[in-house]
Amino acid sequence: xxxxxxxxxxxxxxxxxxDNREIAALSAMGxxxxxxxxxSLIWEDDDSLLVANVIEGVLKMTxxxxxxxxQIVGVAYPSDFIGRPFSQxxxxxxxxxxxxxxxxxxxxDFDRFAREHPELEHKLLERTLAELxxxxxxxxxxxxxxxSEKIATFLLDMSDRFGNVGCTTxxxxxxxxxxxxxxxxxxxxLGLTIETVSRQFTRLKIDRVIxxxxxxxxxxxxxxxxxxxxx
Amino acid sequence: xxxxxxxxxxxxxxxxxxDNREIAALSAMGxxxxxxxxxSLIWEDDDSLLVANVIEGVLKMTxxxxxxxxQIVGVAYPSDFIGRPFSQxxxxxxxxxxxxxxxxxxxxDFDRFAREHPELEHKLLERTLAELxxxxxxxxxxxxxxxSEKIATFLLDMSDRFGNVGCTTxxxxxxxxxxxxxxxxxxxxLGLTIETVSRQFTRLKIDRVIxxxxxxxxxxxxxxxxxxxxx
DNA sequence: TCATCAATTTGATATGGGTCAATGCTGTTG
DNA sequence: CAACAGCATTGACCCATATCAAATTGATGA
Numbered sequence: 406x407x408x409x410x411x412x413x414x415x416x417x418x419x420x421x422x423x424d425n426r427e428i429a430a431l432s433a434m435g436x437x438x439x440x441x442x443x444x445s446l447i448w449e450d451d452d453s454l455l456v457a458n459v460i461e462g463v464l465k466m467t468x469x470x471x472x473x474x475x476q477i478v479g480v481a482y483p484s485d486f487i488g489r490p491f492s493q494x495x496x497x498x499x500x501x502x503x504x505x506x507x508x509x510x511x512x513x514d515f516d517r518f519a520r521e522h523p524e525l526e527h528k529l530l531e532r533t534l535a536e537l538x539x540x541x542x543x544x545x546x547x548x549x550x551x552x553s554e555k556i557a558t559f560l561l562d563m564s565d566r567f568g569n570v571g572c573t574t575x576x577x578x579x580x581x582x583x584x585x586x587x588x589x590x591x592x593x594x595l596g597l598t599i600e601t602v603s604r605q606f607t608r609l610k611i612d613r614v615i616x617x618x619x620x621x622x623x624x625x626x627x628x629x630x631x632x633x634x635x636x
Numbered sequence: 637x638x639x640x641x642x643x644x645x646x647x648x649x650x651x652x653x654x655d656n657r658e659i660a661a662l663s664a665m666g667x668x669x670x671x672x673x674x675x676s677l678i679w680e681d682d683d684s685l686l687v688a689n690v691i692e693g694v695l696k697m698t699x700x701x702x703x704x705x706x707q708i709v710g711v712a713y714p715s716d717f718i719g720r721p722f723s724q725x726x727x728x729x730x731x732x733x734x735x736x737x738x739x740x741x742x743x744x745d746f747d748r749f750a751r752e753h754p755e756l757e758h759k760l761l762e763r764t765l766a767e768l769x770x771x772x773x774x775x776x777x778x779x780x781x782x783x784s785e786k787i788a789t790f791l792l793d794m795s796d797r798f799g800n801v802g803c804t805t806x807x808x809x810x811x812x813x814x815x816x817x818x819x820x821x822x823x824x825x826l827g828l829t830i831e832t833v834s835r836q837f838t839r840l841k842i843d844r845v846i847x848x849x850x851x852x853x854x855x856x857x858x859x860x861x862x863x864x865x866x867x
Numbered sequence: 868t869c870a871t872c873a874a875t876t877t878g879a880t881a882t883g884g885g886t887c888a889a890t891g892c893t894g895t896t897g
Numbered sequence: 898c899a900a901c902a903g904c905a906t907t908g909a910c911c912c913a914t915a916t917c918a919a920a921t922t923g924a925t926g927a
Contacts, residue, residue: 468773470776472867476775476779490765492766529761533761534721534722535723537764541697544699549705549707549827596779597914599874601913620874620922818904829885831885831906832885834906835906851905
C-alpha cells in the first residue's frame with residue numbers, strides 16, 4: 406500500500422493510536438482503493454469481509470426493506486471508520502456518494518490486529534460510542550420531528566460538518582456548502598419523500614432562510630431562523 | 637459491594653472479561669443500587685457521572701425535545717451496560733421501567749479501570765457495536781415503516797427478547813409475555829401516538845393475530861401473520 | 868443548437884396517523 | 898364498597914405528508 410506517511414488522515418483516523426512500527430505492520434495488511442460515486446463497497450446481509458478507513462470522499466450506510474424502501478443510517482466522512490469488525494455479517498450496505506478513496510483491510514486481519522493493539526481498540530471504542538450518540542440523536546429526529554424540523558436540523562448539521570476551523574480552535578459553521586446528497590438521498594436520510602424535501606427547500610428559499618444557488622449548493626442566510634425551526 | 641460471586645449476571649455482563657483478582661478490584665469501586673420503576677438514574681445533558689451494569693429489571697434510554705416530545709432510543713435488560721463512558725456528558729436519560737437493580741461505578745473510576753484492562757474494553761466494544769446494529773435497524777423502522785409494520789416488528793422483537801432457551805441451545809421465542817412498557821412507552825419507542833398504538837393493538841386482537849389477556853400481557857396467536865405484517 | 872434524459876419542482880388529490888374529546892377499565896384507598 | 902386516579906380505548910375530525918401526475922430545469926452529447 407502507498408505509504409501511510411503521506412496519508413491525509415494519518416492523525417485523525419484510528420491509526421493515530423499507533424506508532425510508526427505498528428502502522429507499518431497495519432499498512433502491510435491493507436491496501437488503498439478508489440470507489441466511484443454510486444459504487445458499493447459493502448453489501449447488506451453479506452458476510453462482513455472488509456473494513457476500511459475513509460481517506461477522501463463521502464459514503465452512506467443504508468438498510469433497505471424487501472420492497473425497496475431505503476433508510477440512510479449513517480454517513481462516513483474522511484477519517485471515519487466503516488464496516489463491521491468482530492461480526493460475521495454486516496447489516497448495512499456502504500455506498501459511495503462521491504468519488505472516494507478508502508484504505509481497506511480484510512476483516513479477519515483487522516480483527517486479529519486490533520485485539521493485539523489495545524490502543525487501536527480504544528480509539529475504535531471511542532468512535533463507536535460517539536457514532537451511537539449521533540445515531541440516537543437521529544432517532545429522535547426520525548421518530549418525533551416534523552418535516553420542517555427535520556430539514557432545518559439537517560441543514561444545520563451539514564453547515565457544521567462542512568464548517569472550517571478558523572485561526573483559533575473554534576469551529577465556525579459553513580455559511581455556504583455543497584451537499585453530497587441528491588434530493589432523494591436527503592429524503593432517505595430524513596425519512597421523508599423526495600417531494601416533501603423539495604417543497605421544504607423551496608419554502609425556506611421563499612422565506613429567505615436559505616439560498617439555493619444550484620441544485621447541490623446551499624447558502625445559509627438566516628441561521629437564527631434555522632435554529633428556531635430545528636426545534 | 638455485595639460479592640460478585642453470587643451476581644446474577646457475572647458471566648453475561650462485561651465483567652465476564654475479568655478474572656477473580658480483577659473482578660475484586662472492580663468490585664471495590666462499585667456498589668449495588670436499587671431503582672424503583674419510574675426513577676431516573678442518569679439525566680439527559682447532565683455530566684456523565686456514572687455508568688452501570690444492569691443486574692435485574694428493565695430500563696429505558698430516552699431523548700426529549702424542549703417541548704416535551706420523547707423518543708426512546710434504547711432499552712437495557714439484565715447484563716446490559718448503561719451510561720456513557722469516555723465522555724463528559726450523557727446525551728440520554730436512563731429511567732427504570734420496572735423496579736431494577738444495577739451495579740454502579742463512578743464514570744471516572746470506570747474509565748481508568750477500563751483503560752487498564754483491554755479485555756474489558758474489548759467486551760464493551762463488542763457490545764457497543766451490537767447496540768449500534770440494533771439502533772440502525774430501529775432507524776429503518778422509525779423512518780420508513782408504517783404504524784402496523786412498527787407494531788408487528790415490536791411484538792416480534794419482544795417475543796424474541798422474552799423467549800426462553802430450551803434444552804437445546806436453540807432460542808425459542810416467547811408465545812406469551814408481559815410487556816415492560818405502558819402504551820405511551822410503546823408509542824415513544826415506535827414514534828407513534830398512544831391512540832395509534834392502542835388502535836393497532838385492538839386491530840391485531842380483532843384479526844386474531846394476538847391476544848391481550850391483560851393490559852401488559854400479550855399472547856402471540858399467529859406468528860406467521862405478524863412476520864408478514866412486520867415487512 | 869437541439870435532442871435526450873435524469874433530476875427536480877410543482878400541482879392536485881388522497882390518506883394514514885395525529886389531535887381533541889368522551890368513555891371505559893382496573894386497581895387502590897379511605 | 899364506593900370513590901377516585903391513572904391508564905387505555907374509542908370516536909369524530911383534520912391536517913401533514915404521501916401519492917400520482919405533469920411540467921420544468923439542467924446537464925450531456927450528437
